[in-house]
Amino acid sequence: MKKFLLFVFLIIPTLTNASETEELKRLVISLNQHVVNLEKRVAELEQQIKSKPTNITIEKAAWRKLKRGMSFSQVRAILGEPKKIVAGYATYWYYSSQLYSSRVSFNNYEKVSGWDEPN
Numbered sequence: 001m002k003k004f005l006l007f008v009f010l011i012i013p014t015l016t017n018a019s020e021t022e023e024l025k026r027l028v029i030s031l032n033q034h035v036v037n038l039e040k041r042v043a044e045l046e047q048q049i050k051s052k053p054t055n056i057t058i059e060k061a062a063w064r065k066l067k068r069g070m071s072f073s074q075v076r077a078i079l080g081e082p083k084k085i086v087a088g089y090a091t092y093w094y095y096s097s098q099l100y101s102s103r104v105s106f107n108n109y110e111k112v113s114g115w116d117e118p119n
Contacts, residue, residue, distance in 0.1 A: 063117040066104070070112040075104055 065078050075093065082093035082104070089108055096102035100116055107113040 060117055063102075063115065066112060066115055068112050068114070072106070072110055075112060079104070 062078055066075065079095060082095055083097065084094040086092045086094070090113070091106040091110070093104040093106070094102065096118060098119070102116065102118040104115045105113045
């Protein structure tokens with residue numbers, strides 16, 4: 001990307017007049033700053049990804065407090081509000097958008113019958 005910008009900065013001025021050259025210089029400076037900002041953002045996101053495993057460990061510890069027969073309110077106290085609830089003969093609480101992950105199953109008596117911990 002930087003090579004392309006350098007090419008634009010060096011070659012195009014010979015083909016244009018002075019006002020267009022100045023406009024292109026401003027554009028190159030703006031694009032260069034945009035690249036710097038994007039590189040900074042990528043570095044920040046990579047750092048967040050590196051710190052994620054500790055959050056998963058804490059989350060799994062909460063999931064391991066679940067027991068069969070717990071009520072809705074007991075599960076809510078441990079895991080918080082689910083992202084999605086699917087109710088029918090059985091009720092499923094989803095804590096992730098991934099199917100069959102981070103899910104609590106309740107029987108028709110509104111008691112925990114099983115769960116799938118986060119991956």
